[in-house]
Amino acid sequence: MKRSIALVWILLLVTAFAVAQDATIVFVDGFVDIQTEAGAVFPADFGDELSAGDRVITDRDGEAELELGTGGDVVVAPDTVFIVGATTTPSGQRTGRLSAAIGSFSFRFNAAIGNEPRVGSTTSVAGVRGTEVRVYTGSDGTTRFEVIEGLVEITDGDTVVSLAADEAVEVAPGSGAGNVFAFLEQPINYAAWNAALVEDFLADPIDSLDGVSIEMAELLAEIERRAPGIEERLAQSDALGEELVKIGEENGTEARQEFLRETVAPFRNELRDDFVDFRFVVLSALSLRQFVVARMAGEMDAAYFLNPGDPVYRSFLDDLELLDDRFEEVVVPWLVPSDL
Amino acid sequence: MNRAYRAIVIVAATAIVLAGCDPLGLLPLDAEARVAAFLSELNADDIDYGALRDNFSPDANDYGSMNTAAYWSATTVFNPATEAPFAVSGLTAGGSISYGSAEIYTGTLTSTTYPGGVEVQFAFVEDDDLQNNMLIRAIVPDFGVTASDPLDNVIIR
Secondary structure, eight states: OGGGHHHHHHHHHTTGGGSOOOEEEEEEESSEEEEOTTSOEEEOOTTOEEOTTOEEEEOTTOEEEEEETTSOEEEEOSSOEEEEEEEEOTTOOEEEEEEEEEEEEEEEOOSOTTOOOEEEESSOEEEEEEEEEEEEEOTTSOEEEEEEEEEEEEEETTEEEEEOTTEEEEEETTTEEOOOEEOOSSOOOHHHHHHHHHHHHHHSHHHHHHHHHHHHHHHHHHHHHHHHHHHHHHHHHHHHHHHHHHHHHHHOHHHHHHHIIIIIHHHHHHHHHHHHHHHHHHHHHHHIIIIIIHHHHHHHHHHTTTOTTOHHHHHHHHHHHHHHHHHHHHTGGGOOGGGO | OOHHHHHHHHHHHHHHHHHTOOTTOOSOOOHHHHHHHHHHHHTSSSOOHHHHHTTBOTTSTTTTTTTSHHHHHTOSTTOHHHHOSOEEEEEEEOOSOOOTTOEEEEEEEEOSSOTTOEEEEEEEEEOSSSTTOEEEEEEEEOSSOOOSSGGGGOSBO
């Protein structure tokens, strides 16, 4: 059950690149940067517009407040990488997706109920109803949801974990949602919380990496399941292209146009849509590697800098190598330089 | 800034403007120049798909895939393998589609399948990061497919 969180958010977010979710910077304090999906980085300023895929990056003294086009306010806390996204639910409804790759943010929905965004991290996501919620994402990918008002629902496999006001839950990659607990309304000390997560991670890094590996394995399985079909249809698309050329040479322009209109266009339009969905899964795996696994590796490198021969560190590196081998085998062939 | 350095900067900037080349993408492109830049990359022998995507708004639905060769080989009218070379002429403001707040331009596309030309509409949005820099949000060629939803005809979006 717990292993299927990644698949759930893939299903929920499979068209995340399909819809633009606009937000506007309404307050900036300290050093805050915006990184566009295309990779450009510039200092955030009042009135800056954000689109799906853009990131707001705050330093240790930086803070930013965003107003969502669909209603709602987001406060991005210091030391956070916050991602503006969007998704289309299985019913076709357009909603935003707000997540922290690391750090924390709070979200208050202040428009009519019915179009609230999904909130969470790169590894866990929740639906919200008329909610004020705080989200924390730790270095190991653990996501903590705190509900101040309203209701939050976290889909974990076939199970839905519901949180009412003053309730919280932590969701760890691979091991799923823990017990729901009551929390004090004051924000937690993120640095202390994250330090505890890092401490827990360093106490048992192999188990933590295994948890993330399970998430990654589900993404890789999805890619492996769909890749042959995509490859086959891309080859068919090329064959249709050759046939198109041949028909043009043998039967003239009008026949070529008819073949393109009646045969090539329907096939390729469907292929294009499926390919775009497939690419989203590929880019999700890349995000997991970039945001969660890379941070784990960084913590381990720092912790064992003076003791690189430690068996725990060596074992971690062995597991990491296995994960990376699979990543290179399955994901990398579908990446292009401008994805990095 | 000393005088010699300032003169070099002014000469370089003037040369870039006069030559119409902007390798760093620092100058804004209007709709016509944007289409020219898009077609120039699409017609290239060795297409840089990252650069090709740079002609589109990050709001475009398929933006995450536009930097791959596979995406373009799965497109119909703008498939570089079978349809190049491309040209667009007579690009003018206005059109029959509406696409949010995008500005619509209409022109005539010629390609291998359409040597006589076919109407094409471009939806443009202004770049958030560079004033007057127009980016393509969607392309809608009218190549005769009848669709219940007009947006089904949007080839690049």
